[in-house]
Amino acid sequence: MGSGPAILSLKDVRYAWPGRASFALDIPDFTLAASESVLLLGESGSGKSTLLSLICGTITADAGTVTVAGTDIASMSAGQRDQFRAEHIGLIFQQFNLLPYARVLDNVLLPLRFAPLRRARAGVPLETASLLCSSLGLPADAIAAHAGMLSVGQQQRVAAARALIGAPPLIVADEPTSALDAATQATFLDLLFAQVRTSGGTLLMVSHDARLAPHFDRVVYMSDIIRTRQGAL
Numbered sequence: 343m344g345s346g347p348a349i350l351s352l353k354d355v356r357y358a359w360p361g362r363a364s365f366a367l368d369i370p371d372f373t374l375a376a377s378e379s380v381l382l383l384g385e386s387g388s389g390k391s392t393l394l395s396l397i398c399g400t401i402t403a404d405a406g407t408v409t410v411a412g413t414d415i416a417s418m419s420a421g422q423r424d425q426f427r428a429e430h431i432g433l434i435f436q437q438f439n440l441l442p443y444a445r446v447l448d449n450v451l452l453p454l455r456f457a458p459l460r461r462a463r464a465g466v467p468l469e470t471a472s473l474l475c476s477s478l479g480l481p482a483d484a485i486a487a488h489a490g491m492l493s494v495g496q497q498q499r500v501a502a503a504r505a506l507i508g509a510p511p512l513i514v515a516d517e518p519t520s521a522l523d524a525a526t527q528a529t530f531l532d533l534l535f536a537q538v539r540t541s542g543g544t545l546l547m548v549s550h551d552a553r554l555a556p557h558f559d560r561v562v563y564m565s566d567i568i569r570t571r572q573g574a575l
């Protein structure tokens with residue numbers, strides 16, 4: 343379990359998608375301590391991805407504050423938020439979002455292009471990228487390939503390496519294991535956790551799959567942190 347200052351804090355956050363009166367997110371208090379791993383469980387449509395978008399600053403709250411690594415997301419311009427996200431947040435998307443025609447290592451190095459501080463933390467970037475890939479269980483021939491040539495499980499590992507490079511303080515993963523069987527999923531999580539511990543980062547993963555729970559320091563249910571108004575006017 344993590345300790346020390348909060349790496350993520352949401353206070354009295356409210357958000358409604360423009361033109362979508364039927365869904366509103368209302369989060370009184372949600373906090374992650376530095377270095378903890380948290381699984382956020384919720385049903386489809388409960389607002390997990392919306393919450394991640396608020397944390398990443400791709401959307402901004404209608405009310406309340408979202409603080410990441412001590413910075414209030416709303417205090418920045420859109421451009422500053424993009425820069426801040428690149429420096430501080432490692433993202434693993436549901437569909438991985440790899441560039442299929444780019445080499446695996448170029449995919450892993452991509453976040454560093456827009457984040458000089460993160461790049462500086464990555465040491466010798468190409469060596470670090472290669473080491474991360476092999477630590478996450480990618481064989482040498484896969485590391486040398488174009489990302490689009492890899493299996494789903496291998497692409498997931500590339501996506502994890504891309505999120506981890508340069509040790510961002512917050513790693514955010516949107517159901518990255520949903521396409522995989524339970525054994526492959528467990529192996530991946532073990533490798534991911536080992537790397538997150540090495541980097542000292544905080545991991546927030548959202549999922550609807552309660553079987554992942556034993557891997558995490560803490561499990562939080564969307565229903566415990568949100569007040570939603572499904573079907574409200």
Ligand SMILES: Nc1ncnc2c1ncn2[C@@H]1O[C@H](COP(=O)(O)OP(=O)(O)OP(=O)(O)O)[C@@H](O)[C@H]1O
Nearest residue numbers: 359362365384385386387388389390391392393550
């Ligand atoms: N870009 C968007 N524009 C408008 N409405 C959206 C958008 N993204 C999500 N929503 C709406 O917000 C609500 C919550 O969706 P969200 O994707 O956050 O849930 P989720 O828990 O991540 O679901 P899933 O597990 O299926 O991915 C839904 O009613 C959805 O239709």
